[in-house]
Amino acid sequence: MSIDGIPALTPGTDAPTWPAEFAERYRRAGYWRGETFGGVLRERAARHPDRIALVDPAPERRTWTYAELDLAADRLAEGFRRRGIGPGDRVVLQLPNVGEFIEVVFALFRIGALPVYALPAHRETEIAYFCEFTGAVAYVIPDRHAGFDHRPLAAEVKARNPGLRHVFVVGEPGEHTALAEVPCEPPADPPDGPGPHQLAFLQLSGGTTGVPKLIPRTHDDYLYSLWGSNEICGVDADTRFLVVLPAAHNFPMSSPGWLGVLYAGGTTVLCPRPDPATAFPLIEREGITMTGMVPPLALVWTDSAESTEHDLSSLELILVGGAKYSEAAARRLEPALGCRLMQVFGMAEGLVNYTRLDDDHETVVTTQGLPISPDDEVRVVDDAGLDVVDGEFGHLLTRGPYTIRGYWRAPEHNATAFTEDGFYRTGDIVRRTATGHLVVEGRAKDQINRGGEKVAPEEVENVILAHPSVHDVSVVAVADEYLGERSLAYVILREGAEPLKAVAVKRFVRERGLAAYKIPDLVEFVDTFPQTGIGKISKKGLRSTAATAEQH
Secondary structure, eight states, X not given: OEETTEEOOOOOSSSOXXXXXXXXXXXXXXXXXXXXXXXXXXXXXXXXXXXEEEEEOSSSOEEEEHHHHHXXXXXXXXXXXXXXXXXXXXXXXXXXXXXXXXXXXXXXXXXXXXXXXXXXXXXXXXXXXHHHHHTOSEEEEESEETTEEHHHHHHHHHHHOTTOOEEEEESOOTXXXXXXXXXXXXXXXXXXXXXXXXXXXXXXXXXXXXXXXXXXXXXXXXXXXXXXXXXXXXXXXXXXXXXXXXXXXXXXXXXXXXXXXXXXXXXXXXXXXXXXXXXXXXXXXXXXXXXXXXXXXXXXXXXXXXXXXXXXXXXXXXXXXXXXXXXXXXXXXXXXXXXXXXXEEEXXXXXXXXXXXXXXXXXXXXXXXXXXXXXXXEEEEOTTSOBOOTTSOEEEEEEOXXXXXXXXXXXXXXXXXXXXXSOEEEEEEEEEOTTSOEEXXXXXXXXXXXXXXEEOHHHHHHHHHTXXXXXXXXXXXXXXXXXXXXXXXXXXEOTTOOOOOHHHHXXXXXXXXXXXXXXXXXXXXXXXXXXXXXXXXXXXXXHHHHHHHHHO
């Protein structure tokens, strides 16, 4: 079946997709515009060839105009083609925030090959799995990053995967192929690229157990999430966006991210490290107007802004997402950094929510926003799958024009992760306000069951964060023979703050009027938290640390 000449999406074991009636609805509503990433860049380069698209400031400043980025993508795509990389081939891409990352992505888009986005922090276990599971034909790496030499890892993975024909290296290649040697002059009439309904890339799920699942995204659905985000965030050709999180992650890529900014004809500036010492000078020098970050980084920036000598006045909007942002921390950001805050709550599988620029201050600091699309269907259900009334917490289910209908090659997991009628079970616990805004309590698996009483870690964390000596806190469950689980609060104190004792933290929580069962059973002071590849606090890592401590 086809719709207006466009092939309908058909379900399959590799990448389950939208039923034809939903695909038709989304196209007729104008969400799916029939665009492709390669075509969008080509059009922008034709419309404003001399506008700066991309800035890579390290180790020395490099820039790409839209015309230059378009040509670089064409030349690299032709080099890949001549090495046998074609439509549908998977290429594991593990580069830090460097200009070559953007070039490679658009080159693969032009071919119709599928980037598999790995994070810089991934190592042999994850990379070997990605290459083997996807049947990758190529792997793109830096020579060294953050003190780690990626070339020996690539050699080991390649030796174990006969189908992995190429390793391309940004920098000194060693036994592999330098990416700089790949580009070739493209033909005058290059081959047709992929269709808008076809897969564009594979992302990694943010799951906390086992190896990540792969998320299949099409050109049509992901491009809608870009321009939908741009409209909400006010992104236009004057936007100068600083990519402080790993560019391969969904949040800095599309919310609105570097892809959204390029879609709008703005300028993307890559930040090699997210710390204020690196980012603040770039904000001043490049006139950055917008950036996005996870809550732990937002806390660091908030603290550092009070004493910085750098001019941050160009900043207009900071988006904070990727994890629950506490109300106490949210209230501090705007006064410290002198710009607007927008909360973001979303997932690489699809649904993205934003607070709005015209939301009142209380809504911005206390909720995680509204969905992008009028056709984002959101259900909040109890443990039995029945809808709860607005204001009550429940499990978040969703489907819509940019939410996937299944993971890539994971039929057994899809049977439990999605309902029979196509709703994605996100694993988040939320409540919906009367205005439709979502308030995130946390992940279902993070909830602490203390003798039958349910404790939401974020609620307790928000209270402890209000203590003037506390920089950050994370509350996790630890096993308990009598209660089943009890709560442990890991606390990081502010630099130079007066020392605290555990009893003082517990007293502070008690005095704020929380129920007795919500007061942390244990309090431990630490210097840092374990983190995920994008810089979010790893609750799994903290639970593991707590379990190890219990055993000893």
